Structure formats: structure tokens, C-alpha cells
Amino acid sequence: MISPLLLPPRPVSRTKQIHYIYDRLWVVKLPASTEWVLHCATTLAQLDPGASASTVQLAEYYDLPSAYLAKQLKALVRAGLLAATTGPRGGFRLARPASEITLLQIVEAVDGTSSPYECREIRQQGRGALPPEECRRTCILAAKMAEAHDAWRGSLAGVTLAGILATLPPSAPARTRLRLTGTA
Amino acid sequence: MISPLLLPPRPVSRTKQIHYIYDRLWVVKLPASTEWVLHCATTLAQLDPGASASTVQLAEYYDLPSAYLAKQLKALVRAGLLAATTGPRGGFRLARPASEITLLQIVEAVDGTSSPYECREIRQQGRGALPPEECRRTCILAAKMAEAHDAWRGSLAGVTLAGILATLPPSAPARTRLRLTGTA
Numbered sequence: 001m002i003s004p005l006l007l008p009p010r011p012v013s014r015t016k017q018i019h020y021i022y023d024r025l026w027v028v029k030l031p032a033s034t035e036w037v038l039h040c041a042t043t044l045a046q047l048d049p050g051a052s053a054s055t056v057q058l059a060e061y062y063d064l065p066s067a068y069l070a071k072q073l074k075a076l077v078r079a080g081l082l083a084a085t086t087g088p089r090g091g092f093r094l095a096r097p098a099s100e101i102t103l104l105q106i107v108e109a110v111d112g113t114s115s116p117y118e119c120r121e122i123r124q125q126g127r128g129a130l131p132p133e134e135c136r137r138t139c140i141l142a143a144k145m146a147e148a149h150d151a152w153r154g155s156l157a158g159v160t161l162a163g164i165l166a167t168l169p170p171s172a173p174a175r176t177r178l179r180l181t182g183t184a
Numbered sequence: 185m186i187s188p189l190l191l192p193p194r195p196v197s198r199t200k201q202i203h204y205i206y207d208r209l210w211v212v213k214l215p216a217s218t219e220w221v222l223h224c225a226t227t228l229a230q231l232d233p234g235a236s237a238s239t240v241q242l243a244e245y246y247d248l249p250s251a252y253l254a255k256q257l258k259a260l261v262r263a264g265l266l267a268a269t270t271g272p273r274g275g276f277r278l279a280r281p282a283s284e285i286t287l288l289q290i291v292e293a294v295d296g297t298s299s300p301y302e303c304r305e306i307r308q309q310g311r312g313a314l315p316p317e318e319c320r321r322t323c324i325l326a327a328k329m330a331e332a333h334d335a336w337r338g339s340l341a342g343v344t345l346a347g348i349l350a351t352l353p354p355s356a357p358a359r360t361r362l363r364l365t366g367t368a
Contacts, residue, residue: 014198014199015198029300029301029302030300030301030302032302032304034301035301035302035303035304035306035325036306038325038329039306039307039325042325043312060310060311061310061311061312062306062307062309062310062312063306063309063310063311064306064310103325103328103329103332116213116214116300117213117214117218117219118213118214118216118219119219120216120219122219122220122223122246122247122248123223123246125246125247126244126245126246126247126248127244127245127247127363127364128227128245128246128360128363128364134353140348140351140352141219141222141223141226141287141348144287144339144340144343144348145222145287145340147339148287148336148337148339148340149336150339151335151336151338151339152332152333152335152336152339153332154335155328155331155332155334155335155336156328156329156332159328164324164325164328167324168324169318176312179311179312180311180312
């Protein structure tokens with residue numbers, strides 16, 4: 001299924017759609033859903049212990065498409081960050097304490113863990129191709145790009161949901177609960 | 185113009201092309217040309233002072249499409265990293281010493297400087313919308329994602345082309361010159 005979020009603003013021809021998406025491809029961007037899951041996890045971290053919120057409640061809270069949001073929340077469940085509860089009052093809650101969930105875990109649960117830089121080994125092709133015996137070690141350029149990705153990961157691994165909550169105004173959690181589930 | 189590099193491996197219908205690209209969109213990746221420019225800049229850094237190499241020479245050296253490579257090299261010229269020389273022996277050379285060109289400058293010349301995370305201010309929409317006066321400061325989640333991007337940038341800003349060259353075998357530059365321009 002193609003996410004409606006990625007379509008051009010107005011209905012256009014298939015060919016124009018392709019150009020639209022190609023243009024976006026050159027700008028390396030995380031999908032909009034990265035913002036969704038970061039906010040939804042932060043919101044769920046403000047619920048009382050044991051309480052949960054449904055996909056519909058979260059979708060209305062942020063005015064997001066619920067079917068697509070559900071897909072993202074399930075990815076967080078698969079990653080062990082959220083727990084899904086069933087039944088008429090079912091929904092999602094944190095699967096572990098907010099102090100044990102990092103932004104990196106949330107982002108990688110939906111966007112994957114691989115580096116945005118892909119080494120296609122062009123050092124081994126063309127007139128300048130290096131022989132295989134000189135390519136046993138990772139290309140130095142790929143290694144430096146991997147170090148940068150590690151720096152990005154390390155930064156996000158150092159931020160927990162508990163740390164985010166500590167920056168919110170003291171009145172925020174009660175308001176969040178009231179607007180999200182109708183119970184403060 | 186759509187880069188042939190982004191097309192599916194075999195000719196397929198327009199609709200299938202769209203699905204193919206959408207699938208790729210969810211995996212956040214830098215374009216293949218990021219690898220090209222990193223390698224081409226490293227290669228040009230191995231030329232003798234004042235020497236240059238043409239797009240065709242670089243394209244043959246790495247077996248890359250020369251028209252598209254030319255577009256990327258021009259972006260490096262616009263960024264002040266390469267200098268373009270004209271005439272029958274014209275081409276590209278570094279615009280400044282290899283010790284003053286960083287991997288970050290090269291990557292951002294072709295991929296832009298913005299963070300892959302886009303804050304769409306969902307905190308201000310839906311039932312949970314925060315009032316504008318509570319949103320004067322950057323969203324804490326966007327701020328943490330920006331810090332991670334800064335960590336990535338800082339890592340790449342710490343690596344110069346001179347530093348990369350220092351890791352190559354002593355025999356590498358002469359071989360590079362011979363294969364690239366036919367003069368060792």
C-alpha cells in the first residue's frame with residue numbers, strides 16, 4: 001500500500017507523480033511517521049502505570065491517519081518498546097519504564113538500523129578497479145561514513161523518554177491524559 | 185531529468201515504478217552519487233599540483249555514467265571544493281589543499297545541509313494541540329534529532345581528504361595517476 005502522505009498535494013498524472021517522488025528522493029529525509037512515533041511514545045509515557053491508549057485516541061490526539069499510525073505502532077510493539085492490550089479498553093502502553101526506552105530505539109524500530117550511506121564498492125569497478133586482495137578491509141570512505149552514523153546513533157541512544165518527560169512543564173502529563181483518554 | 189540509477193532494474197509499468205520508488209523511500213538512503221563524489225574527490229587529491237582530470241576520465245576510472253557524474257562534479261565546483269578548467273586538457277582539480285576539504289563539505293555539496301528529520305509540528309494539531317505560546321521553543325524531540333544530526337556532521341567535519349590519503353598505501357597515488365590520466 002502506498003501511503004497517502006507521500007503523494008503529491010493534488011491528484012496529478014502517474015508521470016508527474018514519479019517526478020515528484022524522484023525530486024524527494026534526492027533530499028534524504030526520514031518519513032513523516034518518524035515524528036509520529038516519537039510523539040506517540042512520549043505521549044504514552046505520560047499515562048498512569050498500566051493505562052493504555054488506542055490507535056484511534058492517538059490518531060485523534062495528533063490528527064493522524066489511524067490505519068497508517070496503527071502500522072507504525074505495531075512496529076514499536078515488535079521492537080519490544082510498546083505492549084499491545086486487547087479488549088474494549090485495549091490499546092498501547094510502554095512495554096518497559098520510560099527510562100529504558102531511547103529515541104534511537106524508537107526511530108530504528110520504524111526506520112531500520114542501517115546507515116544512510118551505501119557503499120557499492122565502486123573502488124572495485126572501472127579502469128581504476130582495485131584487486132580483491134586490496135579490498136579485504138572496508139573502504140576508508142565507507143568506514144568514515146559509518147563512524148558518522150555511529151555518532152548519530154550514539155547521540156539518540158543517550159536520550160530516553162524519561163529524559164524527554166523531565167523537560168515538559170509539570171502540568172503537561174495531566175493535560176495529556178485528559179485530552180488523550182478523557183481521564184486526568 | 186530522472187536519473188536512470190533510480191529506475192527499477194527492468195522496464196516496468198509506471199504504476200510498478202511508483203511502488204518501487206515508494207518502497208525505497210522508506211529506507212532512508214543517500215543517493216549512489218554520494219559515493220561517487222567522495223571517491224572522485226579522493227582521486228583528484230592524488231593528482232600532481234595543478235593537474236586535472238576530465239569527467240570522462242573519472243567516469244571511466246569508476247565505470248560511472250559521465251553525464252550524470254558531470255552534474256555532481258559541477259555541484260562540487262559550486263561549493264568551492266573543485267575548480268573547473270577548460271580547454272583540450274581541461275577538467276577538474278581540487279580548489280584548495282586536501283587538508284582543507286572535509287568529507288562533510290563534499291557530502292553536503294551534493295546532498296544538502298538539512299537534517300533528515302523534518303519536524304512538521306504535529307504537537308500543534310489534533311485534539312492534543314498545544315497553544316502557540318507553548319510552542320515558541322523548538323519541540324524537544326526535534327531538538328534532540330537536530331543534536332544527533334550535529335553529531336553526524338561533526339564526525340564528517342573531522343575528516344579531511346588529506347587524512348584519507350594518509351591511510352592509502354604509499355604506492356597508491358602513482359597508480360591512481362597512471363590509470364586516471366595515463367601519466368604517473
